[in-house]
Amino acid sequence: MNDGTRGHGGPRFHLALAASKAAAAGLKLMRRNAGQMPGVIAERIDPVFLAHIEKPRRIVFVSGTNGKTTTNNLLNDLLTDNGVRHVDNRAGGNVIAGVESTLIKNASLAGHQRVDTAVMELDELSFRRVLPHVTPDILLVTNLYRDSFSRNANPDFIFSVMSEHISPDTKLILNADDLISCRLAPQNRNRVYFSIGRLAEDTPEPQGIACDLTACPECGGRLEYDYCHLRHLGRAHCTSCGFANPDPAYEVVSVDRAAHAFTVRENAAPGAPTYTYRFGVYSITNLYNLFAATVVAREMGLAPEAIAASLERGINVTAARYAEQEVGGKRLVALASKGENSTATSVALDTIRREPGDKIVILMLADAHKAESPTTTEYIGWYYQSDFEYLTDPAIKQVIAQGVTNEDLLLRLSLAGIDPAKLYMVTTPDEAADAVDLSCGVDNIFWAYDIFNGADVDKSRSRL
Incomplete structure (x- = not known):
């Protein structure tokens, strides 16, 4: 999607690139990860630096309230294990300065990107600063919940910030079990949904003293749940307007906790084939994160057998979490x-x-x-x-x-x-x-x- 996108800034851009690359090199010598500082320096010199710098040919963003860091790291590990050369921002920058720093470190002195694929975590509020200048090929949104009140207010606010900045040209990968985030960007018709089928430990209604989805997000009518996996994530329908979960292209149809395995049916593929993958320590959040990473890997072209082999070799939720x-x-x-x-x-x-x-x-x-x-x-x-x-x-x-x-x-x-x-x-x-x-x-x-x-x-x- 970003094929042919060339840096088109003038002397200010090239000065910003040189200064930020020098800063990145200096921080590397000091054994610091340069997660955001190069981008901060670049913006000080060229306020629209992100618009000017050349982009990789293929860009994938991972976002959402919970799980984006873990899912992004899992996806990066899967790609690396399968020999897919790419750059990432897992060193610590999911805001605009972090995205810029990643592109700076991947750029030559002339401003050309060395590696053609970038897979990066993106903070939800940063959509309004990043997406006007970067059109990702794939955007995964894990879910939307209430987050830090002092920063993110409520899910409705975050939804609006994200939704209005998503391009119709981006392939959206969305959680069909989340009746909030699955409605993002109605202007976009290029959508792939994933879902986890009914599990033995499901509850009949949303769990917890606080619920982010108390009524139909379309008409305000009463939601009737079939089951819930986690908080408000599950399967439901509106008794007034009929709004319900979209049909998933990828669906977890069984989980064998004793065997540490889950089986995914690819509903959109001819014959709806199934593939079994290994997980490490089980929790519903670990399952969602690992499942989402495999879906993006499949949409990026990795074969299910290659993904399964990587998971057998021990790729799992990072020790950081x-x-x-x-x-x-x-x-x-x-x-x-x-x-x-x-x-x-x-x-x-x-x-x-x-x-x-x-x-x-x-x-x-x-x-x-x-x-x-x-x-x-x-x-x-x-x-x-x-x-x-x-x-x-x-x-x-x-x-x-x-x-x-x-x-x-x-x-x-x-x-x-x-x-x-x-x-x-x-x-x-x-x-x-x-x-x-x-x-x-x-x-x-x-x-x-x-x-x-x-x-x-x-x-x-x-x-x-």
């Missing part, structure tokens, strides 16, 4: 979620609750970056949209909370009905480890943490 180890007969598991995100946190807590055996849960949810900033305060209202009630499960023997918002969190945990005898409030990661009662016979310790608190988790786990 899920890490498990066994030490001294104890299972230590860390589950990350987006900060100030009630859906991601609720899903993490529900995943822990569903794990077998007695367990201890360590909460590290206060945003470490905001805690260090003298000008920023974390909005803690999201605690009251998160399902801390999951922690009342009798199998959870201790709940340990660490972070600067502990007093706010203590109030929320108390309102959730958690036994005060199970609650421990601590200040440091070391104290979180020391508070674990290893004498109570529990063999499973879980960390539920904000993605910026990985270092604190490492300290706590190492001490434990």
